[in-house]
């Protein structure tokens with residue numbers, strides 16, 4: 001039990017609030033809010049996080065319970081990955097575009113290298129493999145890339161509030 005005494009030590013509300021403590025008592029809300037818990041990344045960084053299967057908001061890598069089961073929300077910053085029912089049509093389209101795009105590349109390269117003696121059977125088998133395996137392999141990234149796109153859109157909304165140092169444990173308030 002040695003090091004387990006204070007698992008929330010780094011989030012201790014008493015720490016680091018000496019300077020900003022007045023903010024909480026500001027009735028008009030004029031003073032700027034405390035700094036975000038997770039600094040906002042730029043558009044490119046956010047999309048790259050998606051391409052690396054990471055949370056768009058905080059960059060955490062624990063976004064999937066298994067290869068096909070995305071978590072409902074980020075375990076670290078609690079960003080909800082799927083904002084609404086059917087919101088992943090975009091991820092599906094993205095997955096198809098990548099799969100078909102790679103298939104066209106394979107097809108063109110195969111034709112260019114073998115013409116005029118095109119091995120139709122081999123090319124067909126390779127085509128089927130590409131069209132089946134690429135979407136399976138790319139599936140998690142299509143989800144996190146789309147989650148990054150949705151996050152980029154939603155964080156421009158005036159109603160969007162990034163988690164602040166003040167309420168590090170605001171679980172379930174969305």
Ligand SMILES: [Zn+2]
Nearest residue numbers: 055058074077
């Ligand atoms: Zn996160």
